[in-house]
Amino acid sequence: MVSSKVLATLVVVLVAISLIGAFLLAVLPGIPVAPAVATASGTVNLYVPPQPYSTGGMVSVVVLP
Amino acid sequence: MVSNNTLAGLIVVAIVVSLASVITTVNLASRLPMALTGGVTGVTQVTVATEITISLPINTVDFGTMYVNDVDDTTDGSPHAFVIQNDGSVKVNVTVNATQLWSGTGATGTSSYYQFKSECNETGCVTDEATDLVSSWTNMPIDSAAVKVVDRLDFVDSKDAANVHIKITVPSDEPAGAKSSTVTFTSVAA
Numbered sequence: 001m002v003s004s005k006v007l008a009t010l011v012v013v014l015v016a017i018s019l020i021g022a023f024l025l026a027v028l029p030g031i032p033v034a035p036a037v038a039t040a041s042g043t044v045n046l047y048v049p050p051q052p053y054s055t056g057g058m059v060s061v062v063v064l065p
Numbered sequence: 066m067v068s069n070n071t072l073a074g075l076i077v078v079a080i081v082v083s084l085a086s087v088i089t090t091v092n093l094a095s096r097l098p099m100a101l102t103g104g105v106t107g108v109t110q111v112t113v114a115t116e117i118t119i120s121l122p123i124n125t126v127d128f129g130t131m132y133v134n135d136v137d138d139t140t141d142g143s144p145h146a147f148v149i150q151n152d153g154s155v156k157v158n159v160t161v162n163a164t165q166l167w168s169g170t171g172a173t174g175t176s177s178y179y180q181f182k183s184e185c186n187e188t189g190c191v192t193d194e195a196t197d198l199v200s201s202w203t204n205m206p207i208d209s210a211a212v213k214v215v216d217r218l219d220f221v222d223s224k225d226a227a228n229v230h231i232k233i234t235v236p237s238d239e240p241a242g243a244k245s246s247t248v249t250f251t252s253v254a255a
Contacts, residue, residue: 001068024091037117039119048239
């Protein structure tokens with residue numbers, strides 16, 4: 001039969017190992033993960049000026065003799 | 066009632082699991098480019114992570130003044146096409162879409178009034194020019210899902226740039242004024 005003293009020792013060892021693991025996790029930097037997508041933007045520009053506007057008509061004249 | 070033997074067994078199992086976790090963590094740490102303890106070593110290990118980065122060395126295409134029904138494109142170098150460059154560490158597939166340029170009839174959405182195509186700016190910029198580039202004029206997606214413009218764009222500096230040509234036709238009833246469209250290029254690892 002395992003004694004209570006042995007059990008207590010085992011528990012202390014377990015807690016110590018867990019604490020060491022937690023400490024290591026806390027001090028380690030996160031593993032850098034590169035972004036999976038990159039974007040870049042540009043522009044297309046132009047200027048449409050007001051259109052010159054003209055129209056035509058006709059003047060007719062009949063000169064009688 | 067759980068016996069001490071059972072408890073001891075469970076604790077031993079827990080200790081084994083904890084040890085395995087710690088060992089795994091330490092191994093992971095040893096692969097990172099850093100020193101946890103200040104120990105001296107003669108070897109430096111560097112891991113080049115996958116990096117996806119693109120840029121536009123030429124990011125503006127300005128057609129200047131155009132009248133209704135005018136047609137112009139960038140294939141003659143005036144204005145210059147967009148130049149898209151792979152600044153990362155892996156080949157990338159690039160897609161494109163844009164915001165609305167025109168407000169004239171029939172030209173407000175994706176249409177032949179606003180088109181693009183691609184070519185290498187540097188020889189060998191893609192794995193296969195026949196399939197990785199868009200060699201014919203294609204309607205620019207307007208405020209909709211991006212479409213392929215360059216596939217497998219290389220990252221080696223001597224061949225990491227491609228031209229994206231733009232062709233526009235001014236609609237016959239386009240109102241006068243300044244016109245502008247934002248073109249967005251999106252890249253993912255090929």
